[in-house]
Amino acid sequence: MTKPANPIIAAIDTTDLSTAMRWSQQLNGQVGMLKLGLAFYLAHGAAGVRQVTEKPVFLDLKLHDIPNTVAGGVTAVLSLGAAMLTLHAGGGTAMIAAARNAAETAGGARPKLLAVTVLTSLSAEALAETGVADNPSQQVLRLAKLALKSGADGLVCSPLEVAMLRAEIGPEPLLVVPGIRPAGAAVGDQARTLTPREAIGAGADWLVIGRPITGAADPAQAAAAIAADLEQG
Numbered sequence: 314m315t316k317p318a319n320p321i322i323a324a325i326d327t328t329d330l331s332t333a334m335r336w337s338q339q340l341n342g343q344v345g346m347l348k349l350g351l352a353f354y355l356a357h358g359a360a361g362v363r364q365v366t367e368k369p370v371f372l373d374l375k376l377h378d379i380p381n382t383v384a385g386g387v388t389a390v391l392s393l394g395a396a397m398l399t400l401h402a403g404g405g406t407a408m409i410a411a412a413r414n415a416a417e418t419a420g421g422a423r424p425k426l427l428a429v430t431v432l433t434s435l436s437a438e439a440l441a442e443t444g445v446a447d448n449p450s451q452q453v454l455r456l457a458k459l460a461l462k463s464g465a466d467g468l469v470c471s472p473l474e475v476a477m478l479r480a481e482i483g484p485e486p487l488l489v490v491p492g493i494r495p496a497g498a499a500v501g502d503q504a505r506t507l508t509p510r511e512a513i514g515a516g517a518d519w520l521v522i523g524r525p526i527t528g529a530a531d532p533a534q535a536a537a538a539i540a541a542d543l544e545q546g
């Protein structure tokens with residue numbers, strides 16, 4: 314696919330509607346897309362999404378349930394016209410296939426289904442605690458292959474796995490990458506991070522960036538600085 318002109322997806326992580334609307338206005342033209350996730354959607358639902366922007370959003374609901382329930386969830390949000398929708402790869406083949414089937418039965422444009430592999434907040438130790446003995450990279454590859462053969466259009470992974478995934482799965486699947494920290498930015502709860510330029514250089518299509526933008530005194534300026542740095546890279 315053609316690379317987006319501006320690969321930054323700003324994560325609008327807030328439960329406050331007016332804050333979300335303000336960030337949306339400030340970042341209009343400074344980022345390639347907005348992401349609305351769990352906290353915002355639980356607080357304001359589909360009506361809130363429509364209030365924040367008329368443009369297609371990345372709807373990050375990380376669906377993870379039995380196939381029938383996930384299919385129902387996909388169907389429920391199709392009318393929003395989202396550009397992307399997340400589900401957990403760990404839900405397995407049947408769940409992902411059911412999501413794809415639900416997305417297609419509506420006909421017309423549908424969101425790209427992105428399978429979340431191993432959360433960027435998980436270190437190797439934290440992953441081991443969940444019972445996965447493999448390192449994050451091995452587990453990401455296992456889940457990536459499962460998700461793509463089951464009907465996912467792309468993957469969410471940390472920047473540390475991007476080069477490995479590109480070598481294994483080729484240029485086509487969308488790689489949407491959170492865990493992005495400009496040099497010097499606070500890491501917070503993220504465990505597997507790289508800078509924007511490193512992530513794009515490794516082969517990411519989109520970068521998901523939240524607090525380094527929304528936590529800045531001037532979010533528009535913070536986004537513009539990252540975009541300018543990427544253009545130089």
Ligand SMILES: O=C(O)c1cc(=O)[nH]c(=O)n1[C@@H]1O[C@H](COP(=O)(O)O)[C@@H](O)[C@H]1O
Nearest residue numbers: 324373431432433469491492521522523524
């Ligand atoms: O699916 C996601 O977007 C996601 C997956 C993941 O593994 N890690 C991750 O951080 N995210 C999201 O990406 C955003 C990262 O935000 P910051 O850490 O503030 O840049 C948040 O909205 C997370 O919900």
